[in-house]
Amino acid sequence: MSISDTEFLKRLSDIVGSNGVIEDPARGPGPIARPRSTEDVSAIMKLCTEFSCPVVTVGGNTGLVMGTQRDGSELALSMELMREIEEIDVHSRTMTVQAGAVLQTVQETAEAHGFLYPLDLGGRGTATIGGNISTNAGGNRVIRYGMTRDQIISLEMVLADGTIIPMQGKSIKNNTGYDLKHLAIGGEGTLGVVTRAILRMRNFPISQNCAWVGVNDWESLTKLLRFMDAESSGTLSSFEVMWKEYYEAMTGDSTPYAPPVPHEYPFYVLIELQGSNQERDQARFEEIIVQAYESGLVADAAIAQSEAERKTMWGIRDDVTLLFENGFLDTKNMSFYSSDISLAITDMDDFVKEICEELPGADQNSYVFVFGHLGDGNLHVNPCAIGPDRPKSKEMGEIIYRAIRKRGGSISAEHGIGLKRKEYLNWTRSDNEIELMRQVKKVFDPNNLMNPGKIF
Numbered sequence: 001m002s003i004s005d006t007e008f009l010k011r012l013s014d015i016v017g018s019n020g021v022i023e024d025p026a027r028g029p030g031p032i033a034r035p036r037s038t039e040d041v042s043a044i045m046k047l048c049t050e051f052s053c054p055v056v057t058v059g060g061n062t063g064l065v066m067g068t069q070r071d072g073s074e075l076a077l078s079m080e081l082m083r084e085i086e087e088i089d090v091h092s093r094t095m096t097v098q099a100g101a102v103l104q105t106v107q108e109t110a111e112a113h114g115f116l117y118p119l120d121l122g123g124r125g126t127a128t129i130g131g132n133i134s135t136n137a138g139g140n141r142v143i144r145y146g147m148t149r150d151q152i153i154s155l156e157m158v159l160a161d162g163t164i165i166p167m168q169g170k171s172i173k174n175n176t177g178y179d180l181k182h183l184a185i186g187g188e189g190t191l192g193v194v195t196r197a198i199l200r201m202r203n204f205p206i207s208q209n210c211a212w213v214g215v216n217d218w219e220s221l222t223k224l225l226r227f228m229d230a231e232s233s234g235t236l237s238s239f240e241v242m243w244k245e246y247y248e249a250m251t252g253d254s255t256p257y258a259p260p261v262p263h264e265y266p267f268y269v270l271i272e273l274q275g276s277n278q279e280r281d282q283a284r285f286e287e288i289i290v291q292a293y294e295s296g297l298v299a300d301a302a303i304a305q306s307e308a309e310r311k312t313m314w315g316i317r318d319d320v321t322l323l324f325e326n327g328f329l330d331t332k333n334m335s336f337y338s339s340d341i342s343l344a345i346t347d348m349d350d351f352v353k354e355i356c357e358e359l360p361g362a363d364q365n366s367y368v369f370v371f372g373h374l375g376d377g378n379l380h381v382n383p384c385a386i387g388p389d390r391p392k393s394k395e396m397g398e399i400i401y402r403a404i405r406k407r408g409g410s411i412s413a414e415h416g417i418g419l420k421r422k423e424y425l426n427w428t429r430s431d432n433e434i435e436l437m438r439q440v441k442k443v444f445d446p447n448n449l450m451n452p453g454k455i456f
């Protein structure tokens with residue numbers, strides 16, 4: 001059937017109301033259905049199965065791998081009217097939300113009740129909990145709290161035929177057979193629509209201490225990670241590493257950021273500890289940084305003295321788009337590739353060196369911006385080449401993925417596969433694994449209606 005079939009659209013409006021179906025070419029071709037409840041989603045999916053209409057679920061649309069891309073033959077199912085925070089349970093330390101709830105709203109609601117919802121990432125103001133779940137989002141505090149997978153106690157999901165798979169309660173522990181939620185987490189909307197979830201909250205940290213350090217060599221960097229972890233009694237919440245080129249670009253003359261430490265080192269780290277007593281934690285933090293300096297692990301350090309200084313440090317780490325806005329790069333004559341790979345920390349230094357050497361046209365007009373969550377084994381390696389003879393972006397991506405495959409890493413540790421990376425899925429997942437994934441997809445979605453063509 002065609003997506004503009006009059007009977008289909010009429011019955012869709014009967015389910016969600018006339019203002020529940022909209023068209024907005026700026027958001028892609030074809031109609032957008034906006035359910036308000038799990039029952040609406042179930043009825044929509046039953047209708048889509050009857051009419052063999054494929055569905056693309058859309059959250060905040062902040063994903064970067066074309067996971068919500070539509071070609072006009074699919075119905076977009078937007079979660080924008082399913083944003084309700086349904087319940088805070090202070091005893092169980094849980095929050096029950098509809099899947100369209102925005103991450104930042106969830107963070108702020110948790111904080112208002114004295115809790116922390118620890119997932120945090122740059123797209124927080126738009127990304128939804130359903131999108132976070134479907135991409136198993138990571139972010140800045142994985143080293144301490146884990147990925148989205150570690151924050152989800154239960155979830156509710158609607159299958160392609162409208163079946164509702166209910167939540168399993170608020171307990172972290174449940175060993176009654178296969179834990180099906182883990183298939184939906186990271187499923188990129190290919191197995192069903194996530195409609196509600198019970199989130200795990202932690203106590204809100206009273207103290208946050210942050211420092212920016214310069215490090216002289218790779219060995220000191222990895223030792224510093226172990227040292228910080230060992231000395232901070234489990235309070236290390238971020239260990240964000242930036243290679244020299246990224247740091248110098250972000251703190252150059254044409255940016256709003258002054259460098260916290262001089263441009264003299266090959267590596268820089270943003271270190272943050274979250275604890276329960278500001279005075280005591282701050283004193284201990286300063287003591288640890290001084291010890292790291294005295295033992296040579298750190299060559300220079302600046303400790304944030306205020307929330308404003310802390311925010312500036314995070315800005316240097318997070319404000320990546322600045323690179324393309326401040327005239328530092330000739331974006332008109334540029335090829336760029338953004339990656340979010342993972343590999344063993346042991347292999348990282350060698351991996352980055354290989355990428356820098358192998359990139360064609362690696363001269364003064366080329367940059368390899370490297371930064372990321374070192375403690376999680378996750379790096380962004382973003383090469384940038386400028387000039388008429390520059391390689392294509394795809395070629396740059398393949399250099400990265402070849403080097404990752406050689407080292408047994410993963411081509412994506414954050415954003416997923418979507419459409420953008422599906423041709424590379426078998427570079428780091430075996431044929432047997434991919435076949436098993438296809439079989440799982442068939443069990444959940446035998447008619448291939450859920451986000452078809454994504455992942456594989």
Ligand SMILES: Cc1cc2nc3c(=O)[nH]c(=O)nc-3n(C[C@H](O)[C@H](O)[C@H](O)COP(=O)(O)OP(=O)(O)OC[C@H]3O[C@@H](n4cnc5c(N)ncnc54)[C@H](O)[C@@H]3O)c2cc1C
Nearest residue numbers: 059060061062063067122128130131132134137138189194
């Ligand atoms: C500035 C910036 C920084 C970012 N930083 C990080 C980071 O540090 N770590 C990280 O992991 N990601 C990061 N991202 C990527 C992105 O924010 C995450 O992937 C996020 O989880 C996507 O949420 P969303 O609601 O925008 O999902 P969308 O982009 O709308 O969708 C993503 C995928 O999930 C599916 N989906 C969405 N909602 C549902 C649902 N309810 N049920 C079933 N399927 C659904 C979609 O079909 C699609 O396949 C960043 C993005 C930006 C723009």
